[in-house]
Amino acid sequence: MGKSYRVLVAGGSGFLGSHLCERLINEGNRVICVDNFCTGREENLASLLQHPRFSLIRHDITAPIDVEVDAIYNLASPASPIHYQKDPIQTAKTSCLGALHLLELARRLGCKIFQASTSEVYGDPFLHPQPESYWGHVNPIGLRSCYDEGKRMAETLFFDYHRVHGVKIKVGRIFNTYGPRMDPQDGRVVSNFIVQALQDAAMTVYGKGEQTRSFCYVDDLIEAIVRFMKTPDFVTGPINLGNPTEYRVIDLAHQIVALTKSPSKILFCPLPSDDPKQRRPDINLAKQLLDWEPRVPLEQGLMHTINYFEREIKSPAFS
Ligand code: NAD
Ligand code: UDP
Secondary structure (H helix, E strand, O other): OOOOOEEEEEEEOOOOHHHHHHHHOOOOOEEEEEEEOOOOOHHHHHOOOOOOOOEEOOOOOOOOOOOOOOOOEOOOOOHHHHHHOOOHHHHHHHHHHHHHHHHHHHHOOOOEEEEEEHHHHHHHOOOOOOOOOOOOOOOOOOOOOHHHHHHHHHHHHHHHHHHHHHEEEEEEEOOOOOOOOOOOOOHHHHHHHHHHHHHOOEEEEEOOOOEEEEEEEEHHHHHHHHHHHHOOOOOOEEEEEEOOEEEEEEHHHHHHHHHHHHOOEEEEEEEOOOOOOOOOEEEEEHHHHHOOOOOOHHHHHHHHHHHHHHHHOOOOOOO
């Protein structure tokens, strides 16, 4: 076990945040989770709530926060299109004001800060696969803009705090990640399809399902974030973090039907506006700078996730 740090994880009760908190605790650190629980769930932290090195602060990062820590991870933001579009102004505020407040804290403390950015900064990309040098193709006034442009503004603030104040930043552009502890009702494709298949319900494929995504298993993603945070200060990113194996949404639906042995049929539904047609990370930079690449193949990751949702669906809390 290495040196022990005091770490703040904003958004720590969410899907990715809870896995990150667990990993940081297992490495011997003290973890302060800050969350407003808009999409996070306390049950995600079940294994940590009684831990002596873990504490939880209910706080909205659109307001300033002052704690004494050695490192900050900013994962606070709804990530599912359904959730981030429900209150788009709050989503934009979370990205912009949240980044501002946490960067101010990092500046005062002189500590490193990780930003959970996203492949959405590339929008509906013309360049495929997407390298970090690509500036993207983003609609600034559409339904996804609160999230996409919010995350782009957050990246801008991170790089300006780095240039102006010398803040030690780590900007990771996360591509679609899945795994246990996704909220069964948050509307993302992997959780929707698995829950539908397990309940023998229709599989809601949007459009013709020809659009592509590249799915990264959560353990691989957390490993990348932890490695990134340990890089020397000059490694700022942005670095793409994701799995470069690309699938059509329709093929994902068929694969989940096969793995769950479900009788579910495909139901084609309208394609949401501005839904990116293709998405695959170029991860050469992550390979080179983090000595990292994903290890968990889709089928294996899906089986772990299916097992998780099977238990969730049987629990009394699931309605
Ligand atoms: P999630 O919705 O499960 O978790 C987000 C967490 O942030 C929740 O616990 C939520 O309550 C909290 N939060 C939201 N607004 C907040 C605020 N104003 N103040 C305090 N807490 C707030 O989503 P996730 O999949 O775990 O995503 C985590 C981060 O990673 C997000 O920033 C997201 O944009 C980014 N990301 C995720 C993916 C993915 O595929 N999972 C892809 C790209 C980027
Ligand atoms: N999708 C789908 N059916 C669903 C949910 C999503 O076909 O029930 C599609 C969606 O249109 C998108 C892809 O799956 O093309 C990924 O959607 P998700 O919301 O998981 O993430 P996004 O990458 O769009 O942010």
